[in-house]
Amino acid sequence: MLADAARQFAGRRAAPARIRACRNRSPDFDADVWKDMAELGWLAMLVPEDDGGMASSPGTGLADMGQLVYEWGAACGPEPLLATGVLAASLLVASDGPARADFLARTMEAAAVPAVAWLDDGASCTREAEGWRVSGQARFVTPADATDFLLVFAPGSGQPALRVAAGTPGLHVTREPRVDGTGAALLSLRDVRVPERDLLARAGTAASASETARDHALILAAVYMTGTMRTINAMTQEYLRTRTQFGKPIGAFQALQHKAVDMHIAEQLARDVAQNACVLVDAGCTSDQRACLASRAKARAGESLDRVARMAVQLHGAIGYTDEYDLSLYLNRALVLSAWLGNADEHVRRYARHAPPFEAANA
């Protein structure tokens, strides 16, 4: 039911024409669509019932949220469901500071659209009488048009997580265009004052809260990417059935059939891994297990989507290389998603850091 409703909404509100209209502009998504998503409860899926959301407890709700994200990924709508609805929302849920409750409520009703900003290693955060003073840089922050930035410092720095509104003195935002037509913000902070009331997560909690949020975002990004693969594969299979050369549909040629099958297998395998991760995280696991599940899901989805998107262009031939044909939207979104929060290679390394020592089953 959830999936059906999501599919209908995505079909209505993420048509290719609107995706095109949002490209290379600021804001890079439509506020009214975002409001509709909030009203439907899409931004409350990962928020615990105690905070007015739909999740049975903090750190759960991934499987349900996954159904929405999957459909949104299939449609490739530009609204920041992953960056805000998952990454920022999960960070807020896992936080414990005075800014949490009110800001979480405002995020759920789309009154605020926060973006998580991981500050570079050189950043400084100095305790002052009435709050903190922050200097530093953060890159690849999305959505670029966020109303607020949730500052997170390097793990091990012992710093809290803080909220800073866009337009705060000392905060400078530069927009870097992404290949799918959305933007990524490059933040530069110089002696930005953050008052006590904007403390999101205390120093003792901030690191684990941001790692929880990262893992949730990785897993749901993987789910989103399997949705994108579904669309690319459906388009490609339809093309193979209808495009005629040498007197028959090109989908009758075995060389092309086997490539299409490999694309299908890549999609299904990535979906199995991502769904499995949702279920296991919802059921509860250690932070190392969660990191392994998340990195496996993102690595698998990244590698699969990379292959599926490239092969789709090949099977379409020259038309697949045009901007006019909608495959271009999904190819460019695929490039963005593969790199976002780390590509497949990076997540193989992260998995290796978190995996338990290998024990052979039977060698």
Next chain:
Amino acid sequence: MNPTPDTSRATNWNALSDEDFRQRIRDYLEAHYPGELRYPSRRLFWNEIGGWYRKMSEIGWIAPNWPREHGGMGLDPAKLLIFYEEHERWGVSRFADMGILMVGPLLIRHGTPEQQKQWLPRIIACEHLWCQGYSEPNAGSDLAGLRTEAVRDGDGYVINGQKIWTTLAQDATHIFILARTDKDAKKQAGISFFLADMKQPGIRVRPIRDVAGHEELNEVFLENVRVPAENLVGVPNEGWKIAKALLGFERIFLGAPKYPNYALGVLARVAQACGLTDDPGFALQFARLRMQVEDHTACYERFIDIVKRGEPVPPDISMLKIVSTESFQAIADQVIRAAGQAGQLAGPVALGGDTIDVLGPFFRALPSTIYGGTNEIQRNVLAREVLRLPS
């Protein structure tokens, strides 16, 4: 460990909880399965594994997949999976049990009461050992193009032709044969299903030495082989249909993560022996393959859940065999690369204080993309039945 577990034939296995059932199977295997036969590096012949199967027969466990009225355990799909999982976990060698896997289920579904009475008890008693006469020199992937012929002659049929790639035919007492009974009918339409005694004039078995030096595969020559008419199973000329319908959910085992896991274990040992464990390049490769096996397991579990719910296995199951076998081959290749120069040595070899058959996983993985329907045929099936691409 329980040395005398309850193996009574009266036990209603399906009424036990999954955990209880699993524990009973596990206890029995751990207590009774001969240690020297765990995880053999090749298929075992009847003179090696026969004793174990006779024991299985004695305690009523020889046919877990058959209904109880025919001497089986009558396990439901979920329990049957557990039964096989525990066998794999303990490294129990499965005999090429074609009588149990194929002939029994076939006769139970399509056989006459007389056929059932004649053949089933002897399979249960390990008196008859069956091999499968399907492939022919010119009918492999295109099995329906088979040319072995059965001609009606009085109260029986006379069969002429040749079968090939017959696993462990040298041990079999009987063979089931797909043979053409109507040369004029369309390819699939004129085929019938026969049961034949191997110990009769006209049947000759010739082992085929494989690239690993083993002789598990055979050619079977059929020259004027007489079979009584009552050895035809089902309706004449409709053997293809019943042979196809036999592809039950056991197909899922072709896609189990057992072999990739085994190869990964060998890879870890080779890495240890060759001092590669701390090499960053190798560590990355190993992590990739380990993730691959875990991902494959997640996919396998999706299909297992379908089977447990008692639903029919969807045609998408073909992807599982592709993922499993290609992963197995990739890991087996990595074992050889990790072993360096030892990759040229045959059989178990000394390696850094360990003894490892470096080429073992390779030789087991190599034919896995060929048997059970080549991976190319599996891709054809997926293209046709799942992706609905034109032909």
